[in-house]
Amino acid sequence: MAGEVDVVIAGAGPAGATLAVALGRAGLRVDIHDARRFPREKPCGEGILPAGVGVLDRLGLREAVGGRALHAVRYHGFGVLAESPFGTAALAQRRLRLDQALLEAARATPGVRVFEDAEVEGVERANGRAVGLRVGGEIRRAALVVGADGLSSRVRRGLDLDTPPRGQRVGARMHFKLASGRDLGDRLSIFIGRGYELYAAPLPDGELLLAGLADQELWATGARRVLRRWILDQPVLRDALEGAQPLTGPAGRTGLVRRARAGWAPGAVLLGDAAASTDPLTAGGLAHALVTAERLAAAVPAYLAEGDAALARFDRERRRLLRPHDWLTRALVAIVRRPALARATLHLMRAAPPLMRRVVAIAAGTSIQGPPTSVAASSRPAPAINSATDQEAMLPHRAESP
Numbered sequence: 103m104a105g106e107v108d109v110v111i112a113g114a115g116p117a118g119a120t121l122a123v124a125l126g127r128a129g130l131r132v133d134i135h136d137a138r139r140f141p142r143e144k145p146c147g148e149g150i151l152p153a154g155v156g157v158l159d160r161l162g163l164r165e166a167v168g169g170r171a172l173h174a175v176r177y178h179g180f181g182v183l184a185e186s187p188f189g190t191a192a193l194a195q196r197r198l199r200l201d202q203a204l205l206e207a208a209r210a211t212p213g214v215r216v217f218e219d220a221e222v223e224g225v226e227r228a229n230g231r232a233v234g235l236r237v238g239g240e241i242r243r244a245a246l247v248v249g250a251d252g253l254s255s256r257v258r259r260g261l262d263l264d265t266p267p268r269g270q271r272v273g274a275r276m277h278f279k280l281a282s283g284r285d286l287g288d289r290l291s292i293f294i295g296r297g298y299e300l301y302a303a304p305l306p307d308g309e310l311l312l313a314g315l316a317d318q319e320l321w322a323t324g325a326r327r328v329l330r331r332w333i334l335d336q337p338v339l340r341d342a343l344e345g346a347q348p349l350t351g352p353a354g355r356t357g358l359v360r361r362a363r364a365g366w367a368p369g370a371v372l373l374g375d376a377a378a379s380t381d382p383l384t385a386g387g388l389a390h391a392l393v394t395a396e397r398l399a400a401a402v403p404a405y406l407a408e409g410d411a412a413l414a415r416f417d418r419e420r421r422r423l424l425r426p427h428d429w430l431t432r433a434l435v436a437i438v439r440r441p442a443l444a445r446a447t448l449h450l451m452r453a454a455p456p457l458m459r460r461v462v463a464i465a466a467g468t469s470i471q472g473p474p475t476s477v478a479a480s481s482r483p484a485p486a487i488n489s490a491t492d493q494e495a496m497l498p499h500r501a502e503s504p
């Protein structure tokens with residue numbers, strides 16, 4: 103049965119909103135739903151690595167997103183400092199503004215309808231195939247269902263693709279307005295302590311994002327107090343935050359690392375954190391959400407023409423693309439938990455800049471290019487899509503224009 107639109111999306115975070123923009127520009131009809139009303143906060147380290155900035159550039163959204171360009175990453179740990187350039191710039195921007203800018207771009211895209219305060223209750227299935235989303239007791243049908251509804255994805259659960267989170271790491275962030283003349287420069291600064299990491303992203307207008315990561319038991323005395331203790335433990339950070347005013351209270355997440363059993367099911371695909379999330383230590387989540395949204399948009403015309411095989415191909419390609427970052431993140435999380443090893447690794451990075459540049463390039467995804475059939479910055483006419491026939495039960499159907 104044909105859907106009412108081509109694609110229905112749960113979740114209007116960076117993954118869902120970027121996908122909606124790219125699909126709308128390709129001439130498809132898209133409904134996107136979010137449980138929240140924007141602008142809304144989302145706990146995050148707020149650094150967009152160069153691979154993600156590349157997507158914003160290709161979609162012509164960088165100016166709308168704004169933010170502060172960051173040119174390097176600097177690690178501080180156990181008396182050692184190691185720094186490397188990103189190659190191409192990363193970006194830091196408040197999620198409050200980033201997510202709002204992406205959602206507004208989606209809203210302004212012909213063919214895209216945005217529904218806020220629209221909680222997705224589940225996935226509608228028929229004969230083992232996803233055919234729509236349930237929202238406010240109604241079924242919103244489409245040829246393709248996308249779950250971009252984040253770490254605790256209801257779409258993932260509805261498709262029987264859930265797995266439990268891995269590990270006990272918890273992340274929490276706060277924002278500060280820095281005192282005049284205090285700044286950490288145009289770089290991401292990562293402070294490695296005993297059992298924790300602090301991640302500092304300088305934002306526009308003299309603001310600073312500070313996020314802490316550690317195992318759950320280390321947060322027992324309360325996030326604000328714990329973050330304060332770690333700040334005092336790091337002289338460079340302590341100095342930068344002298345006289346700073348907190349702008350937000352601590353907000354965080356547990357269950358940070360999660361991977362769906364599969365990234366797709368008949369008629370549906372997961373995107374962004376709903377599909378897989380890595381430890382925020384390497385700050386990859388936003389870049390991965392953007393990069394994979396762009397790739398999925400390029401794969402949807404093939405899906406509409408030939409069916410689920412295109413989703414399987416997209417999922418394989420996604421795993422291949424994100425694997426180096428995933429492995430690097432696992433290795434770094436293991437290293438920072440062992441102070442002697444962390445110190446030795448920082449010494450090695452400091453002594454071998456080409457090696458550190460290589461590691462940073464993997465984390466930053468600087469080699470990730472746009473898909474071969476990338477969607478241009480401005481609207482394009484709809485691509486020629488062969489609608490499937492009624493006899494081909496496993497093929498989705500593109501919505502007919504009214």
Ligand SMILES: Cc1cc2nc3c(=O)[nH]c(=O)nc-3n(C[C@H](O)[C@H](O)[C@H](O)COP(=O)(O)OP(=O)(O)OC[C@H]3O[C@@H](n4cnc5c(N)ncnc54)[C@H](O)[C@@H]3O)c2cc1C
Pocket residue numbers: 112113114115116117118135136137138144145146147148149150151220221222223250251252253255256272273274275313354355358373374375376379382385386387388389390391
């Ligand atoms: C402490 C911390 C620090 C981090 N630091 C960084 C960093 O520095 N850099 C980086 O790149 N990444 C970082 N991340 C990861 C990053 O935040 C995520 O990878 C990113 O937000 C994923 O985007 P998304 O669109 O997939 O999901 P989300 O941003 O979570 O968006 C999902 C959307 O779905 C909506 N939703 C959820 N359920 C429903 C429902 N039932 N119905 C309708 N809508 C629904 C939500 O309201 C939300 O708007 C960090 C994460 C944490 C927790």
